[in-house]
Amino acid sequence: MNSRKLKDKISSRLMLSATVFACLLFFVMLLGLFGKASPILSVVPIDDLLFSKDWSPMAGKFGFYPFIVGTFWVTGLAVIIAVPISLLSSIYLSEYAGNRLRETVKPLIDLLAGIPSVVYGLWGVLVVVPFIKNTLAPILGAETIGGYSVLAGGIVLSIMVFPVIISITTEVLKTVSTDLREVSLSVGATQWQTIKYVVLRKSSPGIFAAIVLGFSRAFGETMAVLMVVGNVAKIPSSVFDPAYPMPALIANTYGEMMSLPFYDSVIMLAALFLLLVVLIFNVLARMVLVKMERSVV
Amino acid sequence: MDIRIIEESVFKTLMILSLTTVIGSLLVVIGVILWRGLPVLTLDMITKTAEGGYYLGTGGGILNAIVGSLYLAVGGTALAFIISVGIAFYLQNEYSGGTRLASMTRLSLDILWGTPSIVYGAFGFMVLMQLNMRASLLGGIIVLTLLEIPIMTRAMEEVIKTVPQELKEVSYSLGATRLETSIKVVAKQAFPGMITGVLIAFGRGIGDAASILFTAGYTDRIPGSLFDATASLPLAVFFQLGTPLPQVQQKAYASAVILLIIILIISITTRLIGKKYTKYIIR
Known part of the structure; x- marks a missing residue:
């Protein structure tokens, strides 16, 4: 065998091993x-862990419920804020904006996606938290502990979710064929009617996928949320209450993990929970997107 | 006026407002960080490591975090590059076309891409415990490598996919092997996109805090070996903001400015490379 063929063979094997590794x-x-989480699972039944409100590691009680609820509050709020703003922006960018605006905005959206989460967290501490404490809460007559709240987490997270939803939605809107739009316009529909009845209807599965991916991005976000959300292991009763999302729990307790029995196992279980939820969301969204891609071609 | 036209203009206004909100929030975030951070960003901050009295508001700077972050991100990006190039090339049709491995790998990479960095951190910590290792530069680099692989591979595969099949076939018809074609034709053609992927992954790596929180540790010194703990910029922001003294908190602002400047440089470089090299691509 000549050396070129040999090189090809060897490199191919190396690439194969990298690929198997990723797979x-x-x-x-x-x-x-799962292996690390199983000790706690063998002692405490899973539904006790997920639905018990009692979090006192010292007493060996590990109820995830406040953390799960906290995660969903913060993530849900972020998505509620981010979805309308992101969708309207995407529609404008893909349907109304000229090429020049689109070319200017795209790098900015990418930049928004590239800013590290601690920077968002710091911004939240400097701007959002004082704003809630000094302005918003007094106006609405709500009580808050120093402004560190579900709302602060939701606002900061929503900005981090913008680029995810916008970039996927603009891609999805691009796949709607111009013919369809023209048919609608030719029968006298306005541009907005065309968007409402044709473009959005045609692309709704893709938009759904974009929202799900945005949600999953927000779900696992740790540092930015951790810095502004207050971290009190109680179920929040309003958006001005502090919460304690699951990722923040993992980040905050790693130092003490070895100090109590089962503690490390519990934290790994929390990580496993995050991984599984994100897995479900991602697979769901990918399936929808792949299906859409196929139907276009 | 026609109700339909009113409806359209209402929604158009809402859209413009939304887009302004999105772009505005970007500018506000960058603006606030620069406004609070630049005044406290002294030369000492970037040329000195943390010295005695640092956590009382005097003494030294964050050179340890800057160097630590560069070590971590460069190491992680280099390792991730070696692995990602292999995967991205291997996912071409010539190597793995139509196999189950290819589609499984794509699915796995998609899921890994969406996996939160705190999960990488927890996983990395677990591995370190198993190996009886402490938090160290090496631990941080490995976790960042894992975190960056899906980002880089996906970006690279996207551009490699766009290389025209005819171009590759010309190369094969001249008797070139797959490796030669990959390096001399595909890589050349996809170069700007691949570099963009590397830079994006580098940006993610240098900015990520949750994954290295468990695995890289934190120290006031510049690490001397791979097995020393290391400081990093994102964790410098996080830890210093958590201290009670305002003077120390200001160091968090300065750290954030440096981090932000690095990200801005990466972002601009990415644009420039894209513009400069796309000229040489055969379409």
Whole structure:
């Protein structure tokens, strides 16, 4: 065999091993976390862990419920804020804006996606938290502990979710064929009617996928939320209450993990929970997007 | 006036407002960080490591975090690059076309791409515990490598996919092997896109805090070996903001400015590379 063929063969084997590694990485993570989480699962039934409100590690009581609820409050609020703003922006960018505006805005959206989460967190501490404490809460007559609240987390997270939803939605809107739009316009529909009845209807599965991916991005976000959300292990009763989302729990307790029995196992279970939720969301969204891509061609 | 026209203009106004909100929030975030951080960003901050009295508001700067972050991100990006190039090339049709491995890998990468960095951190911590290792530069680099692989591979695969099949076939018809074609034709053609992928992954790596929180540790010194703990910019922001003294908190602002400047440089470089090299691509 000549040396060129040999090189080709060797490099191909190396690439194959890199690919197998990437393919297995996810399963290794899943199994690894599961392995570490199983000690606690064998002692306490899973529904006790998920639905018990009692979080006192010292007493060996590990109820995830406040953290799960906290996560959903913050993430839900972020998505509620981000979805209308992102969708309207995407529609404008893809349907109304000229090429020049689109070319200017795209790098800015990418930049928004590239800013590290601690920077968003710091911004939240400097701007959002004082704003809630000094302005918003007094006006609405709500009580808040220093402004660190579900609302602060939701606002900061929503900005971090903008680029995810906008970039996917503009891609999805691009796949709607011009013919369809022209048919609608030719029968006398206004541009907005065309968007409402044709473009959005045609692309609704894709938009749904974009929202799900945005939600999943927000769901696992740690540092920015951790810095502004207050971290009190109680179920929030209003958006001005502090919350304690799951990722923040993992980040805050890693130092003490080895100090109590089962503590490390519980934290790994929390990580496993995050991984599984994000997995479900991602697979769901990908399936929709792939299906859409196929139907276009 | 026609109700339909009113409806359209109402929604158009809402759209413009939304877009302004999005772009505005970007500018406000950058503006506030620069406004609060630039005044406290002294030369000492970037040329000195943390010294005695640092956590009382005097003494030294964050050179340890800057260097630590560069070590972590460069190391992680280099390792991720080696692996990602392999995967991205291998996902071409010539190598793995139509196999189950290819579609499984794509799915796995998609899921990994969406996996929160705190999960990488927890996983990395677990591995370190198993190996009886402490938080160290090496631990941080490995976790960042894992975190960056899906980002980089996906970006690279996207551009490699756009290389025209005819171009590759010309190369094959001249007797080139797959490796030669990959390096001399595909890589050349996809170069700007691949570099963009590397830079995006580097940006993610240098800015990520949750994954290295468990695995890289934090120290006031510049790490001397791969097994030393290391400081990093995102964690410098996080830890210093958590201290009670305003003078120390201001160091968090300065750290955030440096981090932001690095991200801005990466973002601008990405644009410039894209513009400069797309000229040489055969369409």
